Amino acid sequence: MQVSDYLRMKLQSDRQLSLYTEHGFTSFAQATRSTLSDIYAGVERVSWYSSCLIPRYGDVCSELMTEDKRLFLSLESVFRYRDVILFMLVLYFKMLEEDRQNENKEGKVQG
Numbered sequence: 299m300q301v302s303d304y305l306r307m308k309l310q311s312d313r314q315l316s317l318y319t320e321h322g323f324t325s326f327a328q329a330t331r332s333t334l335s336d337i338y339a340g341v342e343r344v345s346w347y348s349s350c351l352i353p354r355y356g357d358v359c360s361e362l363m364t365e366d367k368r369l370f371l372s373l374e375s376v377f378r379y380r381d382v383i384l385f386m387l388v389l390y391f392k393m394l395e396e397d398r399q400n401e402n403k404e405g406k407v408q409g
Contacts, residue, residue, distance in 0.1 A: 346362055349355035379385050 347359070349362075350359035376382050
């Protein structure tokens with residue numbers, strides 16, 4: 299009985315070890331793909347900024363700068379206001395109420 303119990307325990311531990319190893323390799327591959335995707339996105343963004351070096355593409359460069367500024371301001375507002383979603387909903391309902399008071403009785407979005 300002891301030998302069969304030992305063998306069963308050994309097979310179970312080997313199985314568990316192989317499952318953990320397989321999970322580790324899968325997680326490593328997924329993390330590697332994610333990292334490579336992030337690196338690709340960064341290189342692509344840097345290539346867009348290379349347009350700042352070419353005088354003809356000044357408008358593209360200024361658009362990128364405007365987007366980055368907007369992103370940083372958005373991130374700042376997320377950290378400044380604790381409940382951003384509630385704040386956005388309050389602003390939305392204020393806008394709807396102002397539209398309704400300004401002769402938009404159906405509450406349709408004005409363009």
